[in-house]
Amino acid sequence: MNAQTVTALIADDEPLLRAVLRRRLSEAWPSLQIVAEARNGREAIEQVEALRPDICFLDVQMPGISGVEAARQIGRRAHLVFVTAYEQYALQAFEHGVLDYIVKPITASRLADTVQRLQERMEKALPMVHSEALLQQLAAQLARAGAATLPSVEPLRWVRAMVGGTLKMIPVQAISHLRADAKYTLVAWQDDDGQPAEALIRLPLKELLAQLDPAQFAQVHRAVVVNLGAVKGVTRGDNETAEITLKHRPERLPVSRSYLHLFKEM
Template identity: 80%
Template sequence: MTERKPTALIADDEPLLREVLRRRLAEAWPALQIVAEARNGREAVEQLEALQPDICFLDVHMPGVSGVEAARRIGRRAHLVFVTAFEQYALQAFEHGVLDYLVKPVTPGRLAETVLRLQERMATAQPVVHSDALLQQLAVQLARAAGVAAPGVEPLRWVRATVGGALRMIPVQAIAYLRADTKYTLVAWNDDDGAAVEAVIRLSLKELLAQLDPSQFAQVHRAVVVNLGAVQRVTRGDNETAEIALKGRPERLPVSRSYLHLFKEM
């Protein structure tokens, strides 16, 4: 009996990028058959339904139906690999390896790692485990990386915190920064008199970040999110890091190497 060869489709609105990925897949996984190519998410879903490939390589940002939306429609019918122009630091939704990704330009080494993981999953008949909730998380993370609001997510306007035994409703625009504190988050803001105030709330930084307006708030460290309007100056260090000075506050916030791109005009 002839062994069935694995199959895949490639979806990208750039023909040259589809060709590059097809060529590199042929080198990294000769047995893989590319059964279809698509120019957008709608075509990807149509090809999936017609040809039922094992794997879908989906460009995240395509006109019309995006790669993330296409993945939602594909559901668990195929293993997914997202192809994106964003660096690894922006892809927190992939931290646990449930979904795989490739960063453009796709390098042979990174593609070889992805191919190995796909081969292992298919050889052991591991189920496709991504879920709609995980894809929503991915949509939020990628939207933040692009500096736009995620579809279907209303930016947070108020944060509730207990200060001195009293419940305070803190306008989000008044927050200077947020810092992770185990499962909680420290919220720092200035009150009406300009005094620096802090409170700890029972939400994780990750939960809050998904609800913040990405045009106003930016993650600058794995444990710190800053209100860009509260930044007074950014000083670059000697070891590819930086430090943020805030308006009306004494703290200095760290900027890790992965987030220096936010201040590339320095």
């Protein structure tokens, strides 16, 4: 790698959004080298320590360690760019000019402005800026934003699904697990006779999870949500992952490193 090469890390828990940002960056800044992608704040911190990228594009809201908390730990080791869906709450912190941000959905024009500012900062050898006060302010603003968007309704009790041309009303408590399947979600449940059943519904896993009781359902992988009452056992792997066995189904569900803390009592 020559001295002129600028490197970057992308951190986002959504693979499709990472792919979009990578593609947009390749168009706006062809010489930029993406050296790593991270699925959460903890992975971002580890990758920064290992690879020392010049720039970090951090999704603000990620499972476990958030992008804001990751930024606080990364400090001045990289130029920081936040990716956020909450422009109205984040704008005040960024107006000081010491941090930059991109609003979802990512547009070519907004990214071009960000790239230009980054290039100017790096050409002038301006210092990497870390403002603890502004990061604390941003964390508080985004926490309020997240709370404001939570629906004030009771958790979902039934899931509608078409099975063989028949509309089924699936009781949520009968669902054993959910899997992301492109733009759909696979719902696995026990039918009235106690037999395993499955159906695809036209609702992304992330949207469905937001409507479920968090005391009953837990995300254990970026593509898997499990009914905790359906869990028979959890077996740790050799690489900081685990597998879930279910009480009444043969599937073994993956648990990624980001969600192992849910089973820390093992």
